[in-house]
Amino acid sequence: MKISDLTTTEFRATLAELGETRIAEMFAVTPRHIRRWKSGTRHVPRAVGIVCNLLAMGVVTVEQIEQAAFPAPRPDQ
Numbered sequence: 001m002k003i004s005d006l007t008t009t010e011f012r013a014t015l016a017e018l019g020e021t022r023i024a025e026m027f028a029v030t031p032r033h034i035r036r037w038k039s040g041t042r043h044v045p046r047a048v049g050i051v052c053n054l055l056a057m058g059v060v061t062v063e064q065i066e067q068a069a070f071p072a073p074r075p076d077q
Contacts, residue, residue: 007049011037014052018062026069027051 015023020034027048036042044052054060
């Protein structure tokens with residue numbers, strides 16, 4: 001199995017768990033990107049694959065990813 005196949009598999013598993021809308025928001029892409037990654041017509045970007053791998057392995061939680069992707073504004077701003 002090639003690395004890209006593994007990434008696509010992990011992406012699909014994460015997608016099944018979280019849904020297209022949440023994944024699209026998390027990675028700041030359109031649903032069209034998600035559909036292309038899911039169908040295999042486009043490669044899943046390396047960073048997306050890494051995050052999906054970390055989620056699949058239980059190293060990080062969705063909440064941690066969302067907190068990193070959407071940090072709370074600082075009080076002094």
